[in-house]
Amino acid sequence: xxxxxxxxxxxxxxxxxxxxxxxxxxxxxxxxxxxxxxxxxxxxxxxxxxxxxxxxxxxxxxxxxxxxxxxxxxxxxxxxxxxxxxxxxxxxxxxxxxxxxxxxxxxxxxxxxxxxxxxxxxxxxxxxxxxxxxxxxxxxxxxxxxxxxxxxxxxxxxxxxxxxxxxxxxxxxxxxxxxxxxxxxxxxxxxxxxxxxxxxxxxxxxxxxxxxxxxxxxxxxxxxxxxxxxxxxxxxxxxxxxxxxxxxxxxxxxxxxxxxxxxxxxxxxxxxxxxxxxxxxxxxxxxxxxxxxxxxxxxxxxxxxxxxxxxxxxxxxxxxxxxxxxxxxxxxxxxxxxxxxxxxxxxxxxxxxxxxxxxxxxxxxxxxxxxxxxxxxxxxxxxxxxxxxxxxxxxxxxxxxxxxxxxxxxxxxxxxxxxxxxxxxxxxxxxxxxxxxxxxxxxxxxxxxxxxxxxxxxxxxxxxxxxxxxxxxxxxxxxxxxxxxxxxxxxxxxxxxxxxxxxxxxxxxxxxxxxxxxxxxxxxxxxxxxxxxxxxxxxxxxxxxxxxxxxxxxxxxxxxxxxxxxxxxxxxxxxxxxxxxxxxxxxxxxxxxxxxxxxxxxxxxxxxxxxxxxxxxxxxxxxxxxxxxxxxxxxxxxxxxxxxxxxxxxxxxxxxxxxxx
Numbered sequence: 001x002x003x004x005x006x007x008x009x010x011x012x013x014x015x016x017x018x019x020x021x022x023x024x025x026x027x028x029x030x031x032x033x034x035x036x037x038x039x040x041x042x043x044x045x046x047x048x049x050x051x052x053x054x055x056x057x058x059x060x061x062x063x064x065x066x067x068x069x070x071x072x073x074x075x076x077x078x079x080x081x082x083x084x085x086x087x088x089x090x091x092x093x094x095x096x097x098x099x100x101x102x103x104x105x106x107x108x109x110x111x112x113x114x115x116x117x118x119x120x121x122x123x124x125x126x127x128x129x130x131x132x133x134x135x136x137x138x139x140x141x142x143x144x145x146x147x148x149x150x151x152x153x154x155x156x157x158x159x160x161x162x163x164x165x166x167x168x169x170x171x172x173x174x175x176x177x178x179x180x181x182x183x184x185x186x187x188x189x190x191x192x193x194x195x196x197x198x199x200x201x202x203x204x205x206x207x208x209x210x211x212x213x214x215x216x217x218x219x220x221x222x223x224x225x226x227x228x229x230x231x232x233x234x235x236x237x238x239x240x241x242x243x244x245x246x247x248x249x250x251x252x253x254x255x256x257x258x259x260x261x262x263x264x265x266x267x268x269x270x271x272x273x274x275x276x277x278x279x280x281x282x283x284x285x286x287x288x289x290x291x292x293x294x295x296x297x298x299x300x301x302x303x304x305x306x307x308x309x310x311x312x313x314x315x316x317x318x319x320x321x322x323x324x325x326x327x328x329x330x331x332x333x334x335x336x337x338x339x340x341x342x343x344x345x346x347x348x349x350x351x352x353x354x355x356x357x358x359x360x361x362x363x364x365x366x367x368x369x370x371x372x373x374x375x376x377x378x379x380x381x382x383x384x385x386x387x388x389x390x391x392x393x394x395x396x397x398x399x400x401x402x403x404x405x406x407x408x409x410x411x412x413x414x415x416x417x418x419x420x421x422x423x424x425x426x427x428x429x430x431x432x433x434x435x436x437x438x439x440x441x442x443x444x445x446x447x448x449x450x451x452x453x454x455x456x457x458x459x460x461x462x463x464x465x466x467x468x469x470x471x472x473x474x475x476x477x478x479x480x481x482x483x484x485x486x487x488x489x490x491x492x493x494x495x496x497x498x499x500x501x502x503x504x505x506x507x508x509x510x511x512x513x514x515x516x517x518x519x520x521x522x523x524x525x526x527x528x529x530x531x532x533x534x535x536x537x538x539x540x541x542x543x544x545x546x547x548x549x550x551x552x553x554x555x556x557x558x559x560x561x562x563x564x565x566x567x568x569x570x571x572x573x574x575x576x577x578x579x580x581x582x583x584x585x586x587x588x589x590x591x592x593x594x595x596x597x598x599x600x601x602x603x604x605x606x607x608x609x610x611x612x613x614x615x616x617x618x619x620x621x622x623x624x625x626x627x628x629x630x631x632x633x634x635x636x637x638x639x640x641x642x643x644x645x646x647x648x649x650x651x652x653x654x655x656x657x658x659x660x661x
Contacts, residue, residue, distance in 0.1 A: 066523050067479045067536035069246040072446050074222035079444075082437045083226055083398050088405045089354065091347035095119075099177035099349035101126055101165045106181060106363075109165065110153045121174050125149040126167040128179075130160050131329035138317030139306070141332055156181065162329040178330055178348050180356065182363035188298055188324045192381045196296020203295070206496045208382045209461070210423035211292065211489065212365070215388035216400060216407075217254065220432030220447035221247070223397035231407040235427060238415060240462075241454040242472060244514075246479050248535050249431045249449050250528060252628050254310045254390075257430040257451070261482040262287050262386075264490075264511055266528065276645075279319040280311060288489050290322060292384040295493060300325040300364060300385040304357055306335040308390060310430075314645040327360060346391060346402070354389060354403045358410040361387055365419035380422065395634060397433040424492060425456040426485070435634050440580070440609060445598070448630075449533050453485070455514075465497055471517050478518040479536070481527050483511035491515050531587060532613045532627030537596075538586040544597065547621075552599050552614050553579055555623040560603065560610060563650045570641045571651040574603040585613065593619050596626070606638045606652040 092098075098119045104110040109128060116123065127146040134140040147154060156163070161183055167175040196208070216224075221243075224232055235241035251257045256267035263270065263286045274283045284290055289299050301323040303309045311317055321328075334348060348356045368383060393400035414420060429451040438444040455472070462469050475484075491513040510528040512518050519526075524534035531537070544552070557576050564571040580600040587596045595618065600611045609632040616623045631649035641653035 066521050067246070068538065069248075069479065069535055070446055072222055072443060072450070074225045076443055078441060079438050084401075086399060086402045089344075089346045089352040089392075089402045091344060091350045091352055095350055097174070097176055097349075099165075099351065100167060100175045101128075101177040101179070103179050103181055104153065106183075106367075108153050108155055109150070109163070109179065111151065111167070113152075116175075121167070122169050123151075123167040123174050124169055125151055126154075126165055126175070128154070128163045128165040130157075131162040131164055131333055133321075133326070133328055133332070136319050138312060138321070138328065139332065139336070141329060141336075158183070161325075162327070164333060176349060178333070178356070180327065180330060180360045180363075182325070182360060182367055184367060185324065189381070192296050192298050192324075194296070195294065196381050199295040203494055204496065205494050207461075208295075208380075209458070209492055209495065210368075210382045211297075211384045211492065212361075212420075212423050212425040213386045213388070214361070214425065214427045215386075216392075216427075216429050217388070217390040217394045218431060218433055219393055219397050219400060219429035219452055221245075221450045221452040222447050223400070223433055224429070224452040227393075227398050227401040228404045228407065230404045231411065234408055234411050235454050235456065239411065239420070239425075239456045240459070241427070241456045242476055244453040244455075244475075244480050245477050246535075247451060247453050248479060248481055248524070248527070248529050249451055249533055250481050250483070250530065251533070252431070252630055253434065254430045255313075257482055258310045258388075260511075260528070261485050262289070264288075264483060264486040276315045279316050281319050281322070284318075284322045287322075288486060289384050289386065291490070292493060293322070293324075296381060298325070298368075298381065298383040299323045300327070300383065300387075302327040302357060302360065302385075302387040304331060304353055304389045304391050306331040308394070309388070314643070325364070327357070330356075352403070352406055353391065354406040355409070357387070357389065358406070361385065362410060362413055362417075362419075365414060365423070366417055369417065369419040369421070382422070396436050420456065421458055421460075423456075423458065424461075426453070427456070428453040428485075434630070435632065439632050440600070442583075445611065446535065449535050453480075468497060468515050472514050475514045475518050478520065479522045479524070479527055479529075480514065480518060481511075481529060483528050484514055484518070487511035487513040488515060530627050531596075534587070544582050544584060548597075548616055549579075549582055551621065551623045552582060552597055552616060553601060555614060556599050556601060556610070556612055556625060556629070557603075559612075559625050560629065560650055563647055564642075567642065567647070567651065570654055571647075572605060572654055574606070574608065574650070574652060576601060577604045577607070578602040580609065593617055600632070606635065607633070608635065608638075608649070608652070609633050610649075 098115065098121065100112050100116045100119075100121060100123070101109050102112055109126075111123075111126060115121075127149055129144045129146050130142075132142045132144075134142050161181055163179045163181070165175075165177040165179065166173050167177075199205070200208075216228075219227070236243070249257050250260055251267055259265065259267050259270055265286070270283070270286070274280075289297075289301075293299050299322070301321070302325075306328070307313065330348065346353050364383075364385065392403045431451050432448040433439050433444065434448060436444075439448060457469070492515075509526070524531070524536050529535075553576070561573055564573075578601065580602060581598070582600075583598045585596040585598050595616050597614050597616065598611065599614055600609065602609050610629055611632055612629040613626045614623050615626050629649075635649055638652050639648040642648050642651040
């Protein structure tokens, strides 16, 4: 059907009206901007500084693989400009108050008099007090009487797990010590043994294996190689760890990644039945450690931080923690109470925090391993241990280099003691780096979606089940997520190769055990990976038109400022400072009339950098934000007035603000 001349003229004027309307809207965004500055804020770019970006290859582009997972060079020159070597955490230099009391033979507290003389500490006596959490609270410690005075040695009570020691010269405190002691709990052992025997009879697993998680916050596969090479090499060469090479995160930060690992469901699905205002007790049945506990496993939980764990940041934690061992008193003591005398946040007394906490894990594995050897159990009572360390690497992954020797020492010792003989150890991270100059790069965006994951299986297990290990090896190069680790935990709980573990899953399944073959045709939708974080998508270098650029930036900017509109009394309105990049993205199952872009902008005050994926409809000329908006730099100190976690990245607090609840 031919259009009339009048119709064509009308359409032409409508198009011109739309174009000039966009320019007017742009001026409304930049009220102080001169017209000749316009192109400085809307650069005609595909990928910023593309010549300086690494040349990425996409392996396996054949007729079968549908996810061209990117190969990322950890040592790209542009990235290495921001990577530095740091000295190992040293808690003895500039030491104000040495710790002169230590744990002796798991039963006694003893004064190290040689150390006291070395540091010139004159003391008259020492005392200790137990540290235990207050009933019904994850944030308050119980108050106990101090022990009797001792000058050399004192016997600990049977239930003293965590103790705080002071030594005095008259009334002056001259030394403080923090002691974590792993002890056998008779009631736990009786319950675990009884329920485990029932599990063996009813479920008849071929073998029960301990599960040991060692988590490190914010470490991409590439950052782990750069910052912790000694630890990584020991895992690969000495412990024969198996690394997942195509592992894709499923959420922005810790919580939305840990929830799929521990529950097998997305954060959004969890929030349909639970609120952060509630205790986790109400949904404990969803967590995998509950299943392991029912099967007779002892359970342990340890973190190095008290306030910003996945279960306590802007959340209430547990009223009655479900774990048999809940190593929380020391982080609560060192973070919330001010009399501990610790100058460096990475130290507990004169011991690196990483060393102190991993020593507790080492005590645990040793005590339970010794029990097995003493009782000669054929199917010993197992354990499920979840440990996650945040402080060193949370802000910048390269700072984890300060802990490389400390983690290496732990792995050396755990191998020497042979405490992994019946254990599957998973060393992992929740996501890649989220802040800093590297994160602002294209490579930093990719790395943020690639947390490192390594599995260590007992040698006898690998020799006894070669077919299963062959399948696992194949899966190391298949698209995988935390949903798959969760499915693997369920397989290990009821492990029985006689049940003919399927070699390959032919229908799409969100969580597939790594002991079963993951389809080579798997894509992000099959794996439950949100479009925003999908590494199967390709970022293009093509330039976007000026019209599309304007619509995208306006949409993103309006979305950002709208998040805090209701809180303008405490949050300043952010102004657009700079358009950093607009990159076309080729998505899976992309609609013909819809294109996708990754947009990065900066705002002021606060010099915030934001990244988001947006869609653009070529029919309606409208744009929408797809998924989360990611803040690329730290906002600590800017968000103090906002108590809503989801809004903190977007709030720059006014000086006269009051905290908003």
